[in-house]
Amino acid sequence: MHSWMKSQYTIEAKDMVKKFGRFTANDHLTFQVKKGEIFGFLGANGAGKTTAIRILCGLSSPTSGEITVAGYNVYRQTEKIKRNIGYMSQKFSLYDDLTVKENFRFYGGIYGLSRKRIRERTSWLLDRLNFMHAMNHKISDIPLGWKQKLAFSIAIMHEPEIVFLDEPTSGVDPITRRQFWEMIYETAAREITVFVTTHYMDEAEYCNRVSIMDRGRIEALDTPDNLKKRYQVANMNDVFVQIAR
Amino acid sequence: MSAVQLEKVSKSYKDIEALRSATFEVGKGEIFGLIGPDGAGKTTLFRILATLLVPDAGKAMVEGLDVAKEYRSIRRIIGYMPGRFSLYQDLTVEENLAFFATIFDTTIRENYYMIRDIYQQIEPFKDRLARNLSGGMKQKLALSCALIHKPHILILDEPTTGVDAVSRKEFWDMLIQLKKQGITILVSTPYMDEAGLCDRVALIQDARIMKIDTPWQVIRDFPGRLWAVKAARAYPLLTDLREYQQLATVYPFGDSLHVTSPSDELNVPALKKYLEDKGHTSVEIAELTPTIEDCFMDLMNR
16 A cells, blocks of 8 residues: 555544443444554543454454554454554563563564564664663563563564554553653654553653543543643643543 | 561562562551552562561561561451452352451451441442452452451552552542551552652662652652753653753653753753754743652662
8 A cells, every 4th residue: 555545544433332232332432543643542440441452453343333443444354454553561561481582583473574574673673772682581581661661662563553552551660661651752753653551640641642431432532731721620630530530 | 566567678589689678667557658660579578568478587577476477466467458359259249258257257247347438339239240340349349358357457569550540549538548447558559649648658669668758758858959841842852851961860741841950950041942942832941849759760760
């Protein structure tokens, strides 16, 4: 596909609905995410975020709605979606009993990169992290903060259109948390869309736009500044509390 | 007698140091917060106090009882809520609670008043299996189970991790109610903004307690001055501030960037001009009081 054919949006969802029996987990979600945007996807526990992310990653089929991710249809082109997105979460990231290099090789292989490309991308990404020296260390010997930065590098190793980050900084120390966000900014500056969930409300302020879900619906979607103005509060924590209460 | 007393307590797992020479006391009826990231040593410290781990060195006492020798007596007076949900998934809400009551030779009815405010919120679902509860409800059940034997001391390992901002606030409201009943509470958290809700905090990182004090005093002890810088575009602002020679640290903090200067002086008009020359708009610079997170990062950098 030529770039001029692509829409300026990497995610387009219109009336996305997902039902489990009589329970509606996603109730007519309509939103678009721009190319290179940092999009914060917030909501209370059980609001339906995970369900929506699974659909957008091609892992679950919606009940109804028109949804495209990276230009592909979530009903019919899930394999193409999977090849064009990256994903990382705190719970699932790297293989503990493999070395740093082996993890890169493993994921590179899954994404279908050539051996040469895997070598190039591994050294480029590790170089940016200043982590070349630890290439042959086992993941189990590496501190959590570094693991998260490595997991993020691997999630963008195949230069996806979109990277999904599910609570990527949970439990990480405050300095590493900020280094992680600098990686997010750099990634977005290279036109990769960043779709991120977090429970740290200060991180919501770093997003270009934020959506807040409550009981299956998107209750608010705007820039952090506009949301604070609309709810007449000083920070995103107070915006969140007002909506999700 | 203090509720908890630690003297030079250390613990290693093979060659990994988990806790280095921790020394502190917690007074009766205090809310004591252990603040730090994953892997800092919080769980190790709490497992020692819960008599589930024996320290390699040092002495740990709970109400004057030694954790290594008098663990049976300690277990009757503490309520422990581990980080991972540890109730029986295939029992109902009520069965879980009855089980923990029975273990401690009591009944739900006898000690109902202890848990009433918390348990009432999940009582309508008392016949539901624990595995089918939402995150917030599981947390309330776990807290009820830790309280049903009327402990003097509650040890709560990261009760709010992964919990949304609204449920976190509710949980802290419950802790403040329990404090009013005279219960001593030791609670760990990776969320620095929860430090302000504790009477005293220990800031812990890499097995080492960096500081112990009231949150207010931790902030007063921040060694220098701190300024917040705002402008329309956050990421270019960050990179441009990094290049500005007169700054020591530059960290994003919500909608602004917090900066320090090595000399503790900042020529605000000069910095403003520098940023405007770089094309920044809506530049605002103001001195501000540090948060616990600023203090934590300063201690980490020392």
